[in-house]
Amino acid sequence: xxxxxSVVVLDHGSGNVRSAVRALARAGAEVSLSADPxxxxxxxxxxxxxxxxxxxxxxxxxxxxxxxxxxxxxxxGRPVLGxxxxxxxxxxxxxxxxxxxxxxxxxxxxxxxxxxxIVPHMGWNTVxxxxxxxxxxxxxxxxxxxxHSYACRHWGLxxxxxxxxxxxxxxxxxxxxFVSAVENGPLWATQFHPEKSGDAGAxxxxxxxxxx
Amino acid sequence: xxVIPCLDVRAGRVVKGVNFVDLRDAGDPVEMAAxxxxxxxxxxxxxxxxxxxxxxxxxxxxVSRTAEQVxxxxxxxxxxxxxxxxxxxxxxxxxxxxxxxxxxxRPRVIAEVAERFGSQVLVLxxxxxxxxxxxxxxxxxxxxxxxxxGLDLLAWxxxxxxxxxxxxxxxxxxxxxxxxxxxxxxxxxxRAVCPVPLIASGxxxxxxxxxxxxxxxxxxxxxxxVFHFGELRIGDVKRVLAGxxxxxx
Numbered sequence: 001x002x003x004x005x006s007v008v009v010l011d012h013g014s015g016n017v018r019s020a021v022r023a024l025a026r027a028g029a030e031v032s033l034s035a036d037p038x039x040x041x042x043x044x045x046x047x048x049x050x051x052x053x054x055x056x057x058x059x060x061x062x063x064x065x066x067x068x069x070x071x072x073x074x075x076x077g078r079p080v081l082g083x084x085x086x087x088x089x090x091x092x093x094x095x096x097x098x099x100x101x102x103x104x105x106x107x108x109x110x111x112x113x114x115x116x117x118i119v120p121h122m123g124w125n126t127v128x129x130x131x132x133x134x135x136x137x138x139x140x141x142x143x144x145x146x147x148h149s150y151a152c153r154h155w156g157l158x159x160x161x162x163x164x165x166x167x168x169x170x171x172x173x174x175x176x177x178f179v180s181a182v183e184n185g186p187l188w189a190t191q192f193h194p195e196k197s198g199d200a201g202a203x204x205x206x207x208x209x210x211x212x
Numbered sequence: 213x214x215v216i217p218c219l220d221v222r223a224g225r226v227v228k229g230v231n232f233v234d235l236r237d238a239g240d241p242v243e244m245a246a247x248x249x250x251x252x253x254x255x256x257x258x259x260x261x262x263x264x265x266x267x268x269x270x271x272x273x274x275v276s277r278t279a280e281q282v283x284x285x286x287x288x289x290x291x292x293x294x295x296x297x298x299x300x301x302x303x304x305x306x307x308x309x310x311x312x313x314x315x316x317x318r319p320r321v322i323a324e325v326a327e328r329f330g331s332q333v334l335v336l337x338x339x340x341x342x343x344x345x346x347x348x349x350x351x352x353x354x355x356x357x358x359x360x361x362g363l364d365l366l367a368w369x370x371x372x373x374x375x376x377x378x379x380x381x382x383x384x385x386x387x388x389x390x391x392x393x394x395x396x397x398x399x400x401x402x403r404a405v406c407p408v409p410l411i412a413s414g415x416x417x418x419x420x421x422x423x424x425x426x427x428x429x430x431x432x433x434x435x436x437x438v439f440h441f442g443e444l445r446i447g448d449v450k451r452v453l454a455g456x457x458x459x460x461x
Contacts, residue, residue, distance in 0.1 A: 015329060018276065018305040023283050052330030118431065120332050120378050122409045123214050124254055124461040143461045145285060147307075147332045147378075196285050196307065198249070 004030040005212040008043035010069075010086075011035040012060040015051035020083065023195035027205035035064040044212040046073055050085030054094030054111060054150065055101040057085045067104045074106070079186045079212055084148060087182070087189035091152050106187060108156035109179075113149060116174020120149045125192070127180050130167030135183050135190075137207050142200035144180075144192035146171070151178035151191055186211075213458045214254035214432035215422070215449050216411065217439040219244055220261050221290075224270040226440065227261070239440070245278045245286075248439070251446040253284060254461055257381075257434060259310065259337075260290030261356065272304045279305025289337055289381075294321055295328050302333065310335040310381055313354045316361045316368075319375055326376025335411075336377035340365040340398060341385040350398060357385040365398070370405045380406050381434065384414040391417025391438065394425035403429025419444060419452040426458050 007029040009020050017033055024031045024047065032039070040046050048066065050057040061067055070090075073080050082090050089103045094111040103111070114121055124143035129136035153176060155168050171180035171191070180191045188208055194201035219226050219241050226239040245256050256278070260271050268291070275288055288301050289310025298309045315322050315336055325334045343351035343360070350365035361368075369380055382402050384395030394415045403410055412430035416422065422433045438444040450460045 015333060016279075016302045016305055016307050018279055018303070019283070019307070022280055022305075026283070051332060052328075118407060118409055120408065122332070122379060123431065147285070149331065149378075193285075196283060198283050201283060 004028055005209050006044040007031045007047060007209070007212070008040045008045075009033045009047045009049060010040055010064065010066055012050075012057070012064045012066055014049050014057060014060065014085070017049050020047055020049050020195040023201065024205055024209070027202050027209055029209050037065045037069050040066075040069045041072060045079045045081065045209065046070070048080060048082045048086035048089075050083065050087075050089065052085060054085060054088055054096055054103070055099065057089055058094075058101055058103065061089060061104075070104060070106075074185075074187055077186050079188070079208070081208055082187075082189035083195070084191060084193060087191055088150060088152070090187070090189055094150065096150065107182070107184070109152045109154060111150050111152050114151055114174055114178065115153075115176055118174075120147055121173045122147045124197075125171050125173065127192075128170045128172075129181075130169050130183070133167045133169060133181075133183060134211070135167075135181055135188060135204055135207055136169065138203050139200055144190075144194065144197040144200060144204075146173075146180075146192045148191060151180075153178045155179055213426055213453055213460050214411075215252075215446055215453070215460070216255045216257050216287075216432055216434040217248045217253050217446060218257040218259055218413070218434050218436040219440070220259050220436055221271070221274065222261055223267045224274050241274050242277045242281070244440070245282045248446065249282045249284055252450055252461065253446050254432070255285040255287060256282065257287045257310070258289070260288070272300060275301060275304040275306050287335055289335065295324055298325050298329060298333065302329065308333050308335050308379070310337040312337045312339065315372065316352065316354050316363065319371060322372055322375040322377055326378070331376045331378035331408075334377050335379045335381050336369075336372040337381040337383065338365065338369060338372075339383045339385050348401060350401065353385060357388070366401060366405045369402050373406050373408050377408060379409045379411065381411045381413060387415030388413075389437075390415050393417065393421040394428075394430070394433070396424050396428040399425055399428040399430050416444065419449045422449050422453055423456045423458065426453065
């Protein structure tokens, strides 16, 4: 008999986390919202949500030992899914209003303001899934819901002899493109909100739960 | 291009009148939200139009019941005074919060909300109408269009964006309830001063009315009663928009 995968949504005080909990439950997980590092460590999957400013999400993560939990999980190959600013803080640094804040540094690169006439980027946009993506399996040409003013616009991790390049998915907005999803071993992340992306988002969450 | 049905709610029930008076009661907001989601709505908006403190708990309950079963963005407005109200609505399951009167009375609250929760949660809702008392020819109103705020629409929209509003919801009181089309002149005027997403509201009566609002610079279009009473279907509006070359979901 297969049990529902257990997921903890890290409760570091960020905006609307109820929707992430509900969407994951709908996708078949047994979900709880918690700031307890032991529970976040023990769960089958950990979701790191986040809205608002890079610096304030990093500060909130610090208050719940979020970076340490994420690092320990990844060292053990245990899945983590970052959403929106929960994805942004995985990069090396974030630049907002001229202030650069260190991130968790799982990937090189800087999160910076979008270059577009209208910011925030708000609404349903398409993605250009990476070749071999498991995250977008079964999704097709559907759109996902974005709401953000910052993003990583230059992916800095090159493939080498020792390291396969992780599948990186891009989205175009304004005068350029940005990283809209990454699948890096046990570490997945989306700049958009799968929990707010209707059926397409539900498919993506089920794809993630299948990796737990 | 987003199509947003708006549910005007009082004490947990959906209402809508012509030019904000003469309210008609017609439906459970949670059920309506699920119907709109199934029809392809890109977001949902609840405006609690007669929010008294007694009704607040009803509103939180309605928001959380909606968020239980609808997985598209939800904006809630009406009677939102400050960061405490915003936090409770976000915790209940709202993604964005719309402010009208409180922002006019104390503009600094826009910055307070944006600093605490991020610009993306704050929709500055503006009810405006033509008036030769203001330089742009448009003035801001409060209390559902019953009072002049003594502010110029374009100056207020620009100030709201500068203070940290993440989106502007522009409701033309001149067009509201007429079903004669969106107020493209007003939309274009605000677009020119506003670097954040702009939602056009007021005046929708036919699927063909939405394209001109987008052409005037709206990033999203909102309507209430025409969707609520089934005069327009969201799918029809999106088909017409797509046929005109506007990207829709």
